[in-house]
Amino acid sequence: MGAIDGVNVKGCVELGFEEEPEILAIEEAVRVLLQGVCDDSNREGVRRTPLRVAKALWEGTRGYKQKVKDIVSGALFPEAGLENRAGHAGGTGGLVVVRDLDLFSRCESCLLPFQIKCHVGYVPSGHRVVGLSKLSRVAEVFAKRLQDPQRLANEICEALQHGFGPTGVAVVLQCSHINFPSSESALSDPNHKGWVKMLAKSGTGVFHDGMTDVWTDFLSLLRFRGINVEDAHSSGSDNKSWCPSHACSKTGVPDSAMLRSVASILCSLGEDVPLRKELQETPARFVKWLMSFKDSRLDLKLNGFVQNKRDFRCNDEHLRCEPNLSFWSQCEHHLLPFHGVVHVGYYSSDELNPVQRSVLQSIVHFYGFKLQVQERLTRQIAETVSTFLGEDVMIVVEASHTCMISRGIGKCGSSTATVAVLGRFSMDASARGKFLEIIPDSGAGEG
Template sequence: MSALDEGHFNAELENGVKLNCLGLGIQDQPETVAIADAVKVLLQGLGEDINREGLKKTPLRVAKALREGTKGYKQRVKEIVQGALFPEVGLDDAVGQAGGAGGLVIVRDLDLFSYCESCLLPFQVKCQIGYVPSGQRVVGLSKLSRVADVFAKRLQDPQRLADEICSALHHGIMPAGVAVVLQCLHIQFPNIESLFLDSNHQGWVKAVVHSGSGVFENELADVWGDFLSLLKFRGINLDKTQMKDSVQQCWCPSRYSSSAKVIGPPNRGMVTAVTSILSSLGEDPLRKELVGTPSRFVKWLMNFQSPNLEMKLNGVACGRMDPLKQNGQVSHNKQQIYTELCLSFWSQCEHHLLPFYGVVHIGYYCAEETTPLSKSLLQSIVHFYGFKLQVQERLTRQIAETVSSLLGGDVMVVVEAKHTCMISRGIEKYGSSTATIAVLGRFSTDPAARAMFLKNIPNPASGGS
């Protein structure tokens, strides 16, 4: 069915769905209350106390975030496009294309996010839209972004998202053709057992999808060549002959994750709660793409039960690390600063039940005659505190205090993280990151030691994360 099919929008009107016209405050609406109640069931299934200070408002925060992140179900594209079409006649008495007479128009690098329909985790989208005007009219360029956002703000799959954006624009502005290219990044969240087996876990699954209508229906048409040539300036090297093979058949990591074997069958009450959330968002839980989603989400969420890992912190055989020599060496009472940098971590924000992830850098004083802590032990400490409901400030402090307890005091910890709640909620700050610091013992009073440790922290690696 077309994304702008009249019957679809008439049904929306008949059901009383209007853009931004909900009478009650969002926190008081029945759908929000139902989602919040379901989140309480999920928290209790994790063994959490829903009345503890950090979790008291989590059900409502999660409910509001989910409803904000899927508000596209309650938006009508027709209202966005109508009134934004402007006359532009194009060339007169000349050979060529321009203005409203067939000149290609491209809007690039639209940052969007959407929720994956297979696992309910948010994924990032870089959207490129091109259209060829016809009928001597053009559309206000901001409307291309707004239309794309309507469909991104629904439970989605990359290819369907591209198709829906393309179809909606084609029916809404009646151009000669529309082209859409999406670069999608899906977080590949590990379970804790797999991290100990694979220290080089790849954190992202990437997919590039496209959709075309009108003059773009033929993927070998010259107009595709013009469009893709202009996208190369943005690092997209999608060749016309490769477009059909540009997306994986199954891109969501949850569909091929081994966590089900590790954790076991999901809690039925929690599965029912997630099913209730889908219904409250305006989805049909029986839609074939969503049938397995509640179970997959619960299996993923159960990674964040209070860990039962045995951290044998005493008597561990620790391997030696290299002290800071290239950038200078600090000695104080025959002690040196040792560092372990870029230890990966994955965690779950207890305020929004959304992932955050990044790296941990640890520096500490160690006597020359003492064997430094091994990287594997420090990584185990990081994973132990990461795989639970957390906030970054607490995570930083807990790592520092635990390392300090093994060494007797002088420790500095820096945690650098990206939070998906920063992109999948109202502020939508793409590319933002957060750093937190904990200093104990000598590091809290010695600026030179802090400076030496901090200057050894590498620049974050470039990439999609």
């Protein structure tokens, strides 16, 4: 973790780190992007965003600079097999499976991070086993690059096969890619699925053919941990990318300075953009995603709500809850997604009707589709909601932040809740308690 901060193993700051030419080049490119999406790129919240983004990108693709040989060398241990009897065990044929390695990678199609549960199996040979942690470290080398699930599985598999020469290696990856709706479809499709899932398998040696008995053994051992490979959507031979940005319409001509900036970032990270066809459209897709959070883009839409606000005002005394309004946003500190749900507490004589609920959802999306921090999002929703649901309003926002997991922090399961309390909710702890009690299970943060 020290590496990201420029803090070395002794806890000292590596002073030169932020002045590395590659970091400076990426930082400059991110500054161009930020100017395109943000009305005031000098305000304090985003002033150092280019440096933060540059460090996160650099750290998240450090695999380009790592060599498998350096990791595996010295990590092979002599280990006896069976002697004088039929069978397989230990250093001659005893299947080894490591399950549920949490990895993060960056999608080569859109540059957003994706989550991976990685499972590795291998069959030792020549009376040698490899240190278990090396399977994880080698997988990490290839995850920390711009990737596609199948290519990642193949690269991990081949690197382990060539790295220490076992009888065979099998890799199964369960990948989840965030599936951002556009600001329009977020509202029109309330059942929008927030994740695209994909399964990738790869095998070398005795695992080369996917139908062998040893694959069956491996998959049975995954099933012990609830990993059911047969049920999952698997990558076919159709060669179509899994990235949801491929399905987006190509409307609008992105700013060419922004496109050039993304292309230059890819080169700084170590990719050969002109030669890799998978990367040709990546700058356009990333800029399109980024621009969907542009400050001014949605202003007109809110005007519609504000005009109607008086129609919805109620003054009755019943505590009500509108839970689980989904939101999508972008962390202004790291230009990374965060998303989750908003719970609204208020007082009214009746439950909201569907039209009123959709107005709430629109307010949530309006403040979501911006460069944001969760604390501000929470306050802004509270202020606007109170203009038409009354002065007594409580807002709880629950989110999982990609910036907490895809950077060096590595806190996979963490989630953040923020609260705003207006009117009587700020004075009356029992009202807060009652509201928090009646919110149904949100499932926020589920990958």
